[in-house]
Amino acid sequence: MQQSNAYIITFSVILTVFLGLLLSGTSQVLGPLQREAEALDKKKQILGAVISGEEISAMTPEEVNQYYTSRIASVVVDINGQEVTEQDGVAVSAETVDIAKNYKRPADQRLYPVFIYHAEGNSDDVESYIFPLYGAGLWDAIWGFIAIKTDMNTVGGITLAHAGETPGLGARITDPTVQSRYVGKTIFDESGELVAVEMQKGEGKDYTSNPHQIDGMSGATITGKGVNAMVKNYLEHYKAYIESKKSSQAVAAL
Template sequence: MQQSNAYVITFSVILTVILGLLLSGTSEVLRPIQKKAEELDTKKQILGAVMQPSEIRNMKDEEIEAFYDSRIASKVVNIEGEEVEEDKDGTPVNAETVDVGKNYKRAPEDRLYPVFIYHEDGNEEEVIAYILPVYGNGLWDNIWGYLALQTDLSTIEGVTFSHAGETPGLGARITSSDVQSRFTGKTIYDEGGSLQSVSMQKGEGRDYSDDPHKVDGLSGATITAEGVNKMIRSYMSHYEAYLNRKKDEKEIALN
């Protein structure tokens, strides 16, 4: 039997409302699960800058949580290297909840800069490495990661990189352990103490083992590699005041 137009419209509206409510309800139910998964993934990326990928893969989620809690301390600093507990609007902050992507849209002097400190089990005084978030632009979308510095505050202990939409097999290779391992042992300061950073070179297949500031590039992904270079140099300059403060503290402690 053919229904009237009013009936069809009413039925469609009711169905749309019901489906909308179901989707909204499902989203609310899943939101805490999604948030926890995102937090766990972030912790894996942070730990990935100081641990081997195989070590993290072999750990259960609860083991990663426990390891993170016992080995990572954190703080938030400003571009002057000063530790802060509030954003400029008075909102309390901590390193784990700072959205580096949102902060990237601010002027550098207005951003919050998380610092993650990798230390001996249960002893925050025995620092092994400082892990610093980095954020920038690749070829198609944003790229980000974590760079760990040894206690000399110059030598790279390790890095992890992620991306939102780089080309598979090309720029997306920044997530591979092979590419990331190239940064280990490189230094961000030159012998005179000036920030030199570390740069991926154009092309791929060359040996830069004798150069502390150069890393083999990505064949066919020059723009992504340049994005990584700018990202690292930019954020290391933003963290430079904090790193200098830590160096001064070390000098005082030695004397």
């Protein structure tokens, strides 16, 4: 039996409203769970710059949250190294700053979170400063966190991630072996210039004697260049903060 146009339109409207309400309800239910999962993943990436992935993998979500709370303090600074507590009248915290969204702003208008890794139960006993990184790889965004020891020069560790680099090639930036090459390298040269750490083209060479270079990844030159630019650019953005910490340490040592 052929239905009238009015029936078809009414049925379509009812179905559309029903599906809209269903999707809205699902979003309301799943939204908090998704945000919780994203926050947990971010904490794992931050901690991954100072402890091994194996340690993190062995932790339950509750243990990750507890460890993070007991070992990480945080502040937000601007490009001049000054602490920021609000932006556009809204309170900000390091944990809630969206690095990807901030990346779209001019560098001098961004918020720069600093995560401070300290001894358990003693926020004054700092072991490393962890800085977020964000940039572009071959196909899509790349990001990570780099830990700098309290001399404000030596790399303690790094975590790197990507949105769509080539499997087996550029995607290897997530490989712990590749990331471990950064450990012990230094970001300032002997003259005090910020040179960061550069991944070299090709793979299989020994850069042990060079404090600012690491072995590259075969077949992933463009991704490597993206990582180099990302690390250098963001360390430059944090340079004022890093220099202020070095100055504070020098005064304290007098």
